[in-house]
Amino acid sequence: MELKRVVVTGLGALTPIGNNISEYWDSLIHGKSGAAPITYFDTSLFKTKFACEIKNFNANDYFDRKEVRRLDRFAQYALVASDEAILDSGVDLNVVDKYRVGVIWGAGIGGLETFQNEVIDFAKGDGTPRFNPFFIPKMIADIAPGNISIKHGFMGPNYATVSACASSANAMIDALNYIRLGYSDIMVTGGSEAAVTQAGMGGFNSMHALSTRNDDPQKASRPFDANRDGFVLGEGGGALILEEYEHAKARGAKIYAEVIGGGMSSDAYHMTAPHPEGIGVIAVMKNCLENSGLKPEDVDTINTHGTSTPLGDVAELKAIKQVFGEHAKNININSTKSMTGHLLGAAGAVEAIASILAMQNSLVPPTINHETADENIDSELNLTLNKPQKREIKVAMSNTFGFGGHNACVAFKKMEE
């Protein structure tokens, strides 16, 4: 059977460097860091005291008091980002066939703060299990797509993908495939995360995964720099409206880009460490090229997973050289995590959005905070260091990899009739 073509017709973002798409893009091209001391809780006993929190976000501006209490922050971010994307798409909710509109959403963890606080309360008590009735429905990762569908009445496929930091990339690929196969006309997809909590910071700290550059948070996320010392935890949400091409054309929708394919693979190696030869990462980019009908030379930019960890960054760049050969030098490689921090399950979505906006604007956002070259990184690669670079982009790829060895890669192409 012939696969349907799929296009992006709406975008939404709530990120540490901007609370909507235009603010997000403006910060990306100006190399703005979202890192700052944590405001949510007292960090005096924590090894890492900073993160990329959402700024100037007041849930009461978006939800009534009762809704705020029923929604963990990760679900609030999901609703805010998806609302922006739905509005942006111009879909008329009164005429669209809602059985043909689904929601597939990524969250690596879900309502971590809800889980943490309920368990703290329980532990303070006398052992009587007095859990709030909203504990479970607030915490579960799939409540984000559940709430999006409840709000808008979307009755198509609805679930969450959980593959740690690859979650929303997996969500986008699933959404793409449902439309390709003709099961849905429109999919609301993306991801959200809100893990800047005591449990989140403490947990990642104990893995030695986070940067501890407490004296200079804004310089801490420095992918590919020789002195990188771990990732910076971020939070937020990113949403994309994927739509079957003819459906979009028929309603005269504006089209950002075509989603031409996705790759998926597993390292099958270690719970958290990347495979030193990057075999799973090589496989995922090859899968993505094949699934998208691309040759390596077609690719203009790659928004890397590039988390600013010592092992991961080197392994990913080695894998890019393996897959793209000589052409690797011609690719604009970047890591927008240098600015946003690592949004975990939302990373795939916000980074794909960055790639799509780069394509739209013919401008690749920089990898900021690069000061010292790493001798383990090929100096011939163009890592888009510190300043944005002009570039006509026909094809952009976005990589994300998650603890558990999950790899996902999505490819977008400039729209052609």
Add this chain to the structure above:
Amino acid sequence: MSDIASRVKAIIVDKLGVDENEVVTEASFTNDLGADSLDTVELIMEFEKEFDIQIPDDQAENISTVGQAVSYIEEAKK
């Protein structure tokens, strides 16, 4: 209004996000104040905490209005 009644009212206003004027004696949590099954459970738990009482499930089923909650608690606190 009794002390108990005003504390009950405050809890309902807070948890259900409703206007104080709506929380009248006859108001039903579900039919008038927009509570769903989870809200109702949460209200009962809040009453238990606020007044340091235990409301068994079979009794809780009979508490569906503001007035019923106030009478139950007044009885329990005697």
